[in-house]
Amino acid sequence: MRFVQTLKNIWTIEELRKRLIVTFLLVLVYRLGCYVVLPGIHPDDLDALANFTAGSGLMQLLDMFSGGAFSQASIFALGIMPYITASIVIQLLGMVLPSFQKMQREGESGRQKLNQYTRYLTVFILLLQGSAYLINLQIQVNSAGGHAAMGFWTVAYLTIILAAGSMFIMWLGERITDRGIGNGISFIILVGIIARLPQALYYEFVSRLPGSTGSEGGLVMFIVELILLFAVTVGAVLLVQGTRKVPVQYAKRI
Structure with missing residues (x-):
């Protein structure tokens, strides 16, 4: 909402x-x-x-x-x-x-x-x-x-x-x-x-199906790849957008 x-x-x-x-x-x-x-x-x-x-x-x-x-x-x-x-x-x-x-x-x-x-x-x-x-x-x-x-x-x-x-x-x-x-x-x-991401994910999914070329790991490896992709994306966003608030003290002015 x-x-x-x-x-x-x-x-x-x-x-x-x-x-x-x-x-x-x-x-x-x-x-x-x-x-x-x-x-x-x-x-x-x-x-x-x-x-x-x-x-x-x-x-x-x-x-x-x-x-x-x-x-x-x-x-x-x-x-x-x-x-x-x-x-x-x-x-x-x-x-x-x-x-x-x-x-x-x-x-x-x-x-x-x-x-x-x-x-x-x-x-x-x-x-x-x-x-x-x-x-x-x-x-x-x-x-x-x-x-x-x-x-x-x-x-x-x-x-x-x-x-x-x-x-x-x-x-x-x-x-x-x-x-x-x-x-x-x-x-x-x-x-x-x-624009190319859906097609790339589809090709990767098909290549992981049993009997396909390069299907080592199967669908489990495909899920692991998705998790790694999501983790890298989240990490990049946090690295770019992350801020750290540092307290700054100023000398008292009279």
Whole structure:
């Protein structure tokens, strides 16, 4: 009852209600874009990419952060990870190069310059990752018996589409930060993970059934995994949100 009452109280606040609606609409646009397949990619050829992604731990991780768009050859296939990579590189440069250290100390103006450099580096990373993604897609489809012939110009314009899709996700994240709730980039990553979680749990449950590949431990191991997942989640929340009140004594002033 307290949870329902909390939701009612949130909805009565006009500013918060508008932010929730804006966040919901922007997330809806993001989730719809995850199902828009790249031009020229036949839907039947996506099974080869999905099977390859399911068999690779790194590809599954990328697919999880992109909300399933990676395994569906979507226009949002590269997701938000190139931007995060660029942000990490810029932060590391700030520890090495004096010019970047100076911009970090300049306050708001320096932060704007660093954000601009981060966007430029993101575009460069997207061009490299987009080409590699399309070449991998072609190899996996052809090895599965499909016919995904991509010439130079096809790879070029599909790479531009992939880069534009990721930049659009960045724009959605910034709009969520400005007009929605919370940090937009983190919120998009959260939505992508939640979107893949039911399917991941279903595959894990099926794999633990007797007779399946990797069914060691059976359903007992599946329950243990759920308990560990819940414990890690609760521990992370308590670690982030936990506070310790320390009494502070001030000298008496006369």
